[in-house]
Amino acid sequence: MHAMHRILEQNRLWYSVAVLIEGTPLLNRLFSFGERLVKERLFGCRMCGQCALPATAYACPMTCPKQLRNGPCGGVGTDGSCEVYPGLRCVWLMAYERAAADDRIGDMRRLQRPIDQRKWGQSSWVNYWLGRDDDLWTADYHELEPVPVLAVTSDAAHKPPVHERELVRA
C-alpha cells in the first residue's frame, strides 16, 4: 500500500490532473465515484474527503463508530473487539498491528488534527494533490516542537474548491 501511495504522491502532474478534475463538474463526479468504488472495496472508505490511510497503516479510522483519528478508545475488549459492535475487531488495533509489522509505528504517534466536516463526499485524492491535506497531521510526537499549533495554518487548506477560484484556466 505504501508503494501504491508513492505512485499517487503529490507532484506537479497530479496537481494539474486534480485541477482539471475539480474544474470539470462531470469529471469530478465520475472521478469521486471511481475513488469511492475502489476505496470502499479495499478499506471500507466512508469518503470523508481527507484521507488518513497513509498514517494509519491503511486501516480506515472513519470505520470506527466514534470516528477516532488519534488511536483506539479505552473501550477495546480484552479480545480486541470493538466496544460498540462487539462482533467487529477494533480498527485501531488492526492499524497498530500493521504499523508495528511494517515498522511504521511512528505514524501512530502523529497528532491528527480535527477533520473538515464540509469535505464529506469529496475526492480525497484531489484534495491531497491540491495540497489541502498538508496539515492533517503533525510529525511523530516524539519529534514535535514544544507546542504544535492546532489551527491549520497552511493557505491551501483554506482555499476554496478550484472551480470557485477560477483555476480552470491553469
Added chain:
Amino acid sequence: MPDPNGFVHLKEADLGPARSHLHATLQRGRFAVTAEIGPPRSATIAPIRRKAKVLRDWIDAANVTDGQSAVVRMSSWAGCLVAMQEGLEPVMQLQCRDRNRIALQADLLGASALSIPNVLLLTGDHPRFGDQPDAKPVFDLDSIQLIWTAREMRDRHRLLSGREMKQPPSWFIGAVENPFAPPLAWRAERLGKKVAAGAQFIQTQFIFDVPIFARWMEQVRDLGLDRKCWILAGVGPVKSLRAVEHMQRDVPGMYVPDSVVQRLRGVPSDRVHEEGKVLCAEIIQQVREIPGVAGVHIMAFSWEESIPEILERAGLGARRLSAMGH
C-alpha cells in the same frame, strides 16, 4: 528550555501559578486524592450537595461526570457549581459524544468564566449502550483534539477558528487512559499523545489488576511521561457480587480478573461490601508504592459514603483538615 522531545517539562510548567488546589497539591508533591460524583437523573441539586458534604474534607477535588455511560444526567457544569458552593473543588468532565466543536468550546469558556478550575476531557461512551441508543453520536473532535483545543485556548488565547480572546481561560487540564485495553503495548504511547496535546494530569480506568497497571507505569516512566504529567490511579470499591459480575461482563474497557470475583465470592454475602472496601484500600496502598503514581482517583458509583472509610483504611486520612493544621 524546550525538551528535545518537544514537551514542556513539568518543572518548567510548575513555575507558573497553580491553576487549582488540585494542581497545587500535585506541584507540592503531595499524594492527591480525587473522587467521582455522578449528578442526578432529575432536576434537583440535593444529591450533589449531600455527596459533596461527605467528600469535601477527604479529597482534593471531585470529578462531576458528564453523561457517564451515555445516560442522561444533570450537566457537569451545573454539578460543579453546586460542589463549589459546598466548598469542594470540582473537575468538570467534558466529552465529545454530545457536542460539536462549537459547543465544546462554549462549555470550556463557561467553565473558566465561572471559576471551575479543572477540566477532564474525554471522547465519551458511545450512545449505543446508554438510555438513549437512538441519539445521534457527535464525535466531531476526539479527546486528543479536544485537549489540544483547550490548551490552545488557554496558552495561545485562541479559539479553534483562530480568533483571539480578550480574556483567556484558565484550567488545569486532565485526561484519562485505560492501561487494560488492547493494544497494551501502545497504551503508554497513547498517553504520550495526550500529554503532547496538553494533558497535565491523568486519571486511569479502574485498577483491579495491579501487575498489569505496574507494567503500564513502567512504560510510562520509560517514555518519561511521569515527569510530564501527574498520574492518578483509578480505583473503586465493589459493593456487591452482582456489581462486580456486571463490571466484568458488561462494562466496556473494564478489566476485572477472576481472582477478584473469587475473593468476593469467598466471603459471606452480607460481608461482600466490607470486603470490597478492604480490597479497594489494599489496591490504593499497592499503587501508591509504584514510582510515578501521583495520587488516586476513586470511583464509587452511588456509594460515595464508602470513600472516607476506604481512605482511612489506606492510610490517607482526612486531608483538608490536616492540611490546614486542624
